[in-house]
Amino acid sequence: xxxxxxxxxxxxxxxxxFSARRPSVFAKRxxxxxxxxxxxxxxxxxxxxxxxxxxxxxxxxxxxxxxxxRPTSGHxxxxxxxxxxxxxxxxxxxxxxxxxxxQDPYASLDPRQAxxxxxxxxxxxxxxxxxxxxxxxxxxxxxxxxxAETMRxxxxxxxxxxxxxxxxxxxxAADPQLIICDEPLSALDVSVQAQIVNLLLRLQRELSLxxxxxxxxxxxxxxIADRVAVMYLGTxxxxxxxxxxxxxxxxxxxxxxxxxxPTLATEGDTDPTPVLLSGDxxxxxxxxxxxxxxxxxxxxxxxxxxxxxxxxxPALAGDTMHQAACHFADETAAHAAPxxxxxxxx
Amino acid sequence: xxAPAVETTSVTPAANPGRGTALxxxxxxxxxxxxxxxxxxxxxxxxxxxxxLPYDAYRQDILHRNARPSLQHWxxxxxxxxxxxxxxxxxxxxxxxxxxxxxLIAVAxxxxxxxxxxxxxxxxxxxxxxxxxxxxxxxxxxFAILIASLVKGQLAGQSTGLLAPLAEAYRLSxxxxxxxxxxxxxxxxxxxxLVRSQVLSLKNAEYVLAxxxxxxxxxxxxRTHLLPNSLPVILVAVTFVVPNAILLEAGLSFIGxxxxxxxxxxxxxxxGGVQSIQSYPHLLxxxxxxxxxxxxxxxxxxxxxxxxFDPALRASRRG
Numbered sequence: 001x002x003x004x005x006x007x008x009x010x011x012x013x014x015x016x017x018f019s020a021r022r023p024s025v026f027a028k029r030x031x032x033x034x035x036x037x038x039x040x041x042x043x044x045x046x047x048x049x050x051x052x053x054x055x056x057x058x059x060x061x062x063x064x065x066x067x068x069x070r071p072t073s074g075h076x077x078x079x080x081x082x083x084x085x086x087x088x089x090x091x092x093x094x095x096x097x098x099x100x101x102x103q104d105p106y107a108s109l110d111p112r113q114a115x116x117x118x119x120x121x122x123x124x125x126x127x128x129x130x131x132x133x134x135x136x137x138x139x140x141x142x143x144x145x146x147x148a149e150t151m152r153x154x155x156x157x158x159x160x161x162x163x164x165x166x167x168x169x170x171x172x173a174a175d176p177q178l179i180i181c182d183e184p185l186s187a188l189d190v191s192v193q194a195q196i197v198n199l200l201l202r203l204q205r206e207l208s209l210x211x212x213x214x215x216x217x218x219x220x221x222x223x224i225a226d227r228v229a230v231m232y233l234g235t236x237x238x239x240x241x242x243x244x245x246x247x248x249x250x251x252x253x254x255x256x257x258x259x260x261x262p263t264l265a266t267e268g269d270t271d272p273t274p275v276l277l278s279g280d281x282x283x284x285x286x287x288x289x290x291x292x293x294x295x296x297x298x299x300x301x302x303x304x305x306x307x308x309x310x311x312x313x314p315a316l317a318g319d320t321m322h323q324a325a326c327h328f329a330d331e332t333a334a335h336a337a338p339x340x341x342x343x344x345x346x
Numbered sequence: 347x348x349a350p351a352v353e354t355t356s357v358t359p360a361a362n363p364g365r366g367t368a369l370x371x372x373x374x375x376x377x378x379x380x381x382x383x384x385x386x387x388x389x390x391x392x393x394x395x396x397x398x399l400p401y402d403a404y405r406q407d408i409l410h411r412n413a414r415p416s417l418q419h420w421x422x423x424x425x426x427x428x429x430x431x432x433x434x435x436x437x438x439x440x441x442x443x444x445x446x447x448x449x450l451i452a453v454a455x456x457x458x459x460x461x462x463x464x465x466x467x468x469x470x471x472x473x474x475x476x477x478x479x480x481x482x483x484x485x486x487x488x489f490a491i492l493i494a495s496l497v498k499g500q501l502a503g504q505s506t507g508l509l510a511p512l513a514e515a516y517r518l519s520x521x522x523x524x525x526x527x528x529x530x531x532x533x534x535x536x537x538x539x540l541v542r543s544q545v546l547s548l549k550n551a552e553y554v555l556a557x558x559x560x561x562x563x564x565x566x567x568x569r570t571h572l573l574p575n576s577l578p579v580i581l582v583a584v585t586f587v588v589p590n591a592i593l594l595e596a597g598l599s600f601i602g603x604x605x606x607x608x609x610x611x612x613x614x615x616x617x618g619g620v621q622s623i624q625s626y627p628h629l630l631x632x633x634x635x636x637x638x639x640x641x642x643x644x645x646x647x648x649x650x651x652x653x654x655f656d657p658a659l660r661a662s663r664r665g
Contacts, residue, residue, distance in 0.1 A: 068555050092561040100559055108552035112574045118553075121570070122560035167556070174560050 008210055009042040009065065009098070009178055014074035016057075016064050020285050032284045034060040035071070036234035042178065047204065047211040049225030049242065051218060051257065053281065057234040058214045059103070062182045065212065066098050067091060079177065096122070099171035103183040105163035109155040115141070115166055116151040122174040140169040144199060161192035168199065178210040185220060197224060218261050222246055230254045233284055233292045240322040248333055250324035252299040255336040291327065299332055379650045382643035389640055393439035401429030404608055412626045421632045424618060430632055433610040437633065440611040441640075444525050445591040451530030452587050456537025457580060461568060463538070464545030475542065481535055490532045490594055494603040497524040525604050529591045537583040544579040548572055578652075585648025589641045596637055612637045 016035040022028075034057045042048050052058050063069045065076060067083050076083045078098055086094055102108035109118055116137050117124075123133045138148035144165040155163055164184060171179055181200065185193040197220060203209060215221050221228055221242070228245045230238040230253065238251040249255045256275045277296045282288050288295050294309040308327050316325045326332055406426045415422045421430035463474040481489070501516040501524060516523040548554060549572065557567050592612075598604030599613025607614055612633040619630030 063555075066559060068558060092558075092563070095559065096561050098559070100556065102552040102556065104552060108556060110553040110571055110575065113570075117570075121557060121562070125557075125561050125563075125566060170556060170560075 006043045007041040008044040008079055009212070010040070010077045011065060012039050012075045012077075014038045014061070014064060014076065015072045016060050016069055017072045030285050033234050033287060034284060035064060036287075037074075038234075038236055040229060040236065040239065042210060042212055044177070044210055045208055046226040047213055047224055049221035049228040050212065050214045050231060051216060051221050051228060052231035053216060053257075055281065055284075056231045057284070058216075058231055059182055061231070062100070062180045062212065062214050066095060066100055066180055068100075096126075096174050097177045098180070099174050099176035099178075100180045100182060101164070101167050101171050101184045104187055105160045105167060106187070108167050109163055111155055114152050114154055115146075118155070118166060119169045119173055122170065136173070137169075140172055141166075143172065143203070144169045159192075160188050161195060164188065164192075164196055165199065168196075168203070172203070172207070176209065178212065180212045180214070182214050183216070185215065185217065193220065200224065218246075218257065230257065233281055233287065235292060235325065236316060237293065237326070238324045239316065240324075244322045249336055249340075250318065250322060250329040250333050251293075251326045252297050252332050252336075253293050254324075255332060255340070256298065259340055291325075293326075299328060299335060302335060303328060303331065376650060378646050382646040385639055385643045386647065389438050389636075389643075390442065392435040393442050396432065396435035396439055399429075399432045399435060401432045404428065412622065412629070414626075415628055422626075422628050424615075424629055425622060425626075430629070433615060434612075434632060434636055437610040437612045437615055438636065438640075440522065440605060440609060441592055441595060441613075441637075444522060444529065444595045444605075444611070445588050448526045448529030448533065448591045448595075449584060449587045451526065452533035452591070453537050453580065453584055454534075455530065456534035456583060457541050457573075457576070459534065460538035460541030461545055461572065461576075464542040465549055465564070465568065465572065467546075467549075471542075475539075478535055478538055486532060487594065487597060490528050490598060491601070491603055493531055494524060494528040494598050497527050498603060522605060522609075525595055525598060528598065529594055532594065533587050533591055536586055537580070540579050540583050541576055544576045545572055548575050582648075582652050585644070585651060589644045589648075592637065592641060592644075 014035055015033070015037055017031040017033050020030045020032050022030065036057075038061060040048070050058050050061065060069060064071050067076060071084065074084070078095065081094055083091060083095060113121075116134065119137045119140055120133045123136055128136070134151075137151060141148050141150060146162065146165050146169070150158075150162075155166065158166065164187075167184075184200075185196055188196060200211065201224065204211060211224070213221065213224055225242050228238075228240060228242050229236045230245070230251065232253050238245065238249065238254045240250075245254060246258065249258055256277050259275045275298050277298070279296055282292070282295055288310070290308070290310040290312055291297070291314050294300055297309065300306065300309050306327070312327070314325045314327045316323045318324055318329065324332070406428055407423065408426070410423050412423065412425055415430075421434060423429055424433065459474060459478070463471045501513045512523070549567075551571075554567055554571050557571060562570075595604055595611065596613030596616065599611045600617045602617070604613055605611040615633035616630060616637075619626075619633060623630050
């Protein structure tokens, strides 16, 4: 990790609580803690991966970082400005260089607008004249590999991958410094996924972009991210340099995630049995006491159910290269080694 | 785009693909639509061309009162000897003007209220929608009668001051203005609900989020995304509101709080016809059939328009 001065986006103690539907008017109001006290910094030029299973709050975190969702508490700072302190009017201009690529390429483009209008919208909003706008849209479409002749067509004439390229062009139109990619690949075919990943990597090089890449696909994250944050039930349980995390995870949940990735075993491989977690993650309405993961933790059993796990929530601790929120991070590392596949000779 | 057009080339060789052929195919598949369109065309033509008819809708002919339909008077004459054909045609004009204008007012009110409620959400939404609910709970016809008598009471007398120009317009329009206002204020409820629910689902669409991220103002988002994408729903609302307005106008005129005599509207003609239903049933049947057929035709056309403008439906028909 580089020095703090290099940070482009910083979140401090970010929490987003949604009020859950009450069973009756008289019942006490209950909260879904989608994001619960997350702090993280994103360095200029890096790609920060955020992984976790469905419902862990990844998407909410992404939307809160750009303040599409206002946090219940906590602060977001972007390029030296505290976004959370701004009124919605000033926020509009302040976050223009903070853009997002969305998950569903079918829902993220207005079905009634032509490509030119979609990609040109961020330019139109700041009042750029039509002729100049058209020229810029043509450039952007070229940049994402679509070609300017697609300008007059409607979204429904495009495939998922092409739509995602249009979405990327729209994000680029605002001349962003940082792009939040909210599972941009999960709706695409594998072959198309690779194209989009390559496009994102090329754009990052050419335009010196910073990415926050939200995904549940560990292989893609490993390929694209410099650092990875693992989320579980609204908190970050592990934050590390990508290779560190994949080689020597220090949180039992990360170990379980990594061992669950299917691979093609060649003959003679000793395929370690994956760590399977039992049950579903607990409801974010009724969070477990202590460590959030203790109800499903495989390590806790091996260690003879130490009381501290159920009593005290662990803090994210470690050096700047590798932090984990586990009371027994060292033990995790020791137990994890035989569980994960040995690195193939490469 | 060209593949589906090939199937239809047997009938229309030079079919150019797009909304035009979609409409053509719809007509071929839906003869009821053709009949309805034809009927509406006749009604509209009669309304527009009514001054060209040989008889004046207002000229009385005491010697030929209550005449049965004949070659001279296609639909007979009424109790004052006025030609029923001319009166039906002028009545069509009144009914259509009332229906279209009041629908425009009602839909505009409904769209604004639904848009505001859906877009703002939260407390404003609850407040507005509870108000709409309470309006719903009130019988529509009763409410219309109340407003109509209120408007009539305010405007029909000798009013001075602020209301004077309105009262003048009311007199000139032969009571039409009162009906317009009444229907406009009565018929917007369903529209507002439809638009609100559409806006609720649209305002968190990812393309709206992208627009917000690009720095769009609320008016920009409403203008470029929410309104255009609510258009099918608004259209559906119009197809509900127009027939309803015709019906309500007839009802109001029937009980005497709508259009003032001698201006003929289908409602006032029915009211007149009822009085002599046993001796001269044609005086009742003609306007009643006119209203019934027009409403039916409007509903058929509304259904077809709904199909045509729904992109999802159209896509599934293509596939």
